[in-house]
Amino acid sequence: MKEIVILGAGYAGLRALHVLQKSGADIHITLVDRNDYHYESTSLHEVAAGTQPDEKICYDIKDVVNPKKTTFIKDTVDKIDADQKEVYLENQTLKYDYLIVALGFQSESFGIPGVKENSLEMVDVKTADQVHKHIIEQMKQYKETKNEEYLRIVVCGAGFTGIELVGALVEGSKSFANIAGVKPEDIQIYCVEAVDKILPMFSDKLGQYCIKYLNKWDVKLLTGKPIKKVEPGAVIYQNSKDDENDLVALKAKTIVWTTGVSGSQVIGDSGFEERRGRVMVKPNLTDPNHDDVYLLGDVSAVMDPSSNRPYPTTAQIALKMGSYAGKDILDQIKGQPSKVFSFKSLGSVASIGNTHAFGLVGKTEVTAYPASFIKKAIMDRSLFETGGVKEVMSKGRFDFYH
Ligand code: NAD
Structure with missing residues (x-):
């Protein structure tokens, strides 16, 4: 029997896990996660803005584990x-014949000073929830102090x-305003972006x-303003392109950092050849130095042959890769050759609030x-x-399920 570990x-x-569990192959699977629930990482902004409760974007991992084939271990991968x-977990060591590393992302600060200390990240349910709680607290503070920051x-x-996130915050601003005792339009939402377009x-x-x-x-979108530093209660951005000394401090009590992500730190810590936590994999998604590690x-x-750049990381490609x-x-167990992984994006749609969205579907x-x-269908x-089916019926986005 082959042992397959999924991280x-x-x-x-x-x-x-779904594909492996439903096969009749002589395998045992061990699934590891630091949480005992799965969360829809594409919906974290809604939890952060309080427009969806955290339980709406989570479900229990045991719901999808077949105990006859799979052992679930709640632990952290070191x-x-x-x-x-x-694989070294915090509390035990696992051995494997095949390993699937699917440890997700972390926030990328690009070495900008003060990001870690002075801004909030939104990388999992806990941090998204913290963003929401933080905003609520600031609204209460406003009521006491009348300080617009x-x-x-x-x-x-x-x-x-x-x-x-901005779209969801606009949607949430009514409830923030209620707490602060102001009108929704008094909630000031800024988005500061480095590039012009x-x-x-x-x-x-x-x-x-x-x-x-x-x-x-009335969202204040500031483009062409690279952030150079985050101080307690202020984002410091460069105001004019040619003058590095032309810095402006935008004061705010809530600062959320969403300037991009890198792959899990475990990748670098484990000595894989990586860039920003991502490994350039072989055409069958394995590590160039280890055929048994996906x-x-x-x-x-993964290189997109049409653009000669790696595909952007999305839920869509992650599902395909899985x-x-x-x-x-x-196939490997049966001694059959690998097919080449191929991916054709169905498009991408971004939501701005619950009822507005835009994007590309096909062309x-x-x-x-x-x-x-x-977007809801995706x-x-x-x-x-x-x-x-069970998860879609209880957590799905269309009202007719409920
Ligand atoms: P991203 O890299 O796509 O965007 C980060 C933005 O931050 C960029 O516009 C960048 O110019 C800006 N930025 C970087 N440094 C900055 C600085 N110092 N000051 C100001 N602005 C700065 O990252 P993301 O939005 O976290 O997305 C990560 C990946 O997840 C992407 O591949 C994205 O396509 C995908 N994603 C998809 C969806 C969807 O399909 N609906 C939703 C969320 C994320």
């Missing part, structure tokens, strides 16, 4: 020794994560759609309600692919 119960890990085929929220970076992967038309709504909702999702870099790796391990640009509908599909 991480995110999109890629649970998808691989390090992998791929030469010895061992308590009403000001600065989102750092206008990538997909930053924009989706936001969301460069989209056409100008889609970018403008997004900007139109941000303007309508690296999936945010810890993996399915592929599960099947490839089964078609979508906006407004149809985009929002598609979310339910990923729930279905990792969880199943």
Whole structure:
């Protein structure tokens, strides 16, 4: 019997588990995660803004584990020794024949001073929940002090994560305002972005759609303003392109850092050849130096032949990688050759609040309600692919389930 260890119960890990569990192969699987629940990392911004409760984006890992085939261990991964085929957890050591590393992402500060100490990150359910609790606390402080900085929220970076967070914050501003005893329009939402043009992967038309709504909702989007430092209660950005000394301090009691992510720190700690926690994998998603180690999702870099750059890390590609790796391990066990992993993006849709969204589906640009509908369908599909019907019925995004 072959022992397969899966590290991480995110999109890629649970998808691989699903494929392996339903095979009739003579295998035993050990699934490890630091939590005993799976969470939809694409919905963290909603928890941070308080527009969805955390239980809505989580489900119990035991719901998807078949105890006849799989042992689930709740523990934290410290390090992998791929030469010895061992994984060191905080509380025990595991041995494997095949390893799937799907440990996800962490926030990337790019070495900018003060980020870790003075801003909030939003990388898992706990940190997203902390963002929400922090905002609520600042609203209460405003009521006491009438200091406007308590009403000001600065989102750092206008990538997909930053924009989706801003949209959710706009939606949440009514309830923030209630707590602070002000009007929703008194809640000041800023988004500070280094480059001039936001969301460069989209056409100008889609970018403008997004900007139109941000303007309508009075979000202060500052573009071409790279953040140089975060101080307690202030984001310091460079105001003019050519003058490094032209620095402006934007004071705010809530600062959320969403300027990009890197793969789990375990990758670097384990000595894999990596860049920002991502390993350039072989065409069958294995480590170049270890045929029995698959690296999936945010810890993996796969070249997109059409752009000659690695595919962006998304839930969509992570799910695909999970399915592929599960099947490839089964092929390896049978002594069959690997197929080459291929990926065709179905497109990407960003939500701005619960009812507005925009993006690309195939080659078609979508906006407004149809985009929002598609976004919800995408979310339910990923729930279905990792969880199943039960999870979609209880956590799905369409009202008709409930
Ligand atoms: P990102 O790298 O896509 O965006 C980060 C943004 O922060 C960029 O616009 C960058 O210019 C800006 N930035 C970086 N340093 C800065 C600085 N010092 N000052 C100001 N701005 C700065 O990161 P993300 O938004 O966290 O997304 C990570 C990945 O997850 C991406 O591949 C993204 O496509 C994916 N994602 C997809 C969805 C979706 O499909 N709906 C949602 C969220 C994330």
